Amino acid sequence: MSILTIKYCLDPVLRKKCAPVENIDGDLVTLSADMIETMYAAPGSGLAANQVGISSRIIVVDIGAGTDKPNPVTIINPEITASEDKILGEEGCLSIPEIFAEVKRAKRIEIKGVDLNGKDVRYETEDHVARAFQHEMDHLNGKLFWDMMSKIKRDILKRKFKKILKEVQKK
Numbered sequence: 001m002s003i004l005t006i007k008y009c010l011d012p013v014l015r016k017k018c019a020p021v022e023n024i025d026g027d028l029v030t031l032s033a034d035m036i037e038t039m040y041a042a043p044g045s046g047l048a049a050n051q052v053g054i055s056s057r058i059i060v061v062d063i064g065a066g067t068d069k070p071n072p073v074t075i076i077n078p079e080i081t082a083s084e085d086k087i088l089g090e091e092g093c094l095s096i097p098e099i100f101a102e103v104k105r106a107k108r109i110e111i112k113g114v115d116l117n118g119k120d121v122r123y124e125t126e127d128h129v130a131r132a133f134q135h136e137m138d139h140l141n142g143k144l145f146w147d148m149m150s151k152i153k154r155d156i157l158k159r160k161f162k163k164i165l166k167e168v169q170k171k
């Protein structure tokens with residue numbers, strides 16, 4: 001397993017809609033393991049494949065986040081099939097380091113897809129984990145969490161991010 005480089009938000013790969021996975025092969029199994037390792041090393045509780053430069057519909061989310069039992073799951077070709085209630089909550093993104101903002105998301109969702117064995121999977125989640133799934137789904141569709149904010153708010157965060165990026169690149 002290896003830790004992959006996480007792409008920052010200005011990288012065009014994060015703006016492209018990811019393609020559905022057609023074949024589950026050894027490379028995909030390796031990618032999933034690497035994504036999970038990269039997610040925990042960051043540290044974060046979710047990661048989409050395009051964040052490591054692969055434009056395919058694969059996400060990993062720690063459905064045990066917020067508890068003392070980590071439980072990373074991989075979903076291939078995920079779809080949110082139901083959502084309920086809206087809730088504001090703080091959100092960050094591994095592709096936009098050190099920037100956090102309040103984002104309105106569904107409180108509860110149902111998500112479906114297939115796992116690494118090609119078996120159908122379905123999760124019903126709420127709060128933090130539901131938020132992580134929605135956030136990663138957005139990544140697969142080329143969206144970032146600040147797209148949901150007003151242009152003024154987004155521009156403030158973008159300026160802040162560019163400053164942070166300069167500091168990071170100086171190191």
Ligand code: NI
Nearest residue numbers: 092093094095
């Ligand atoms: Ni993100």
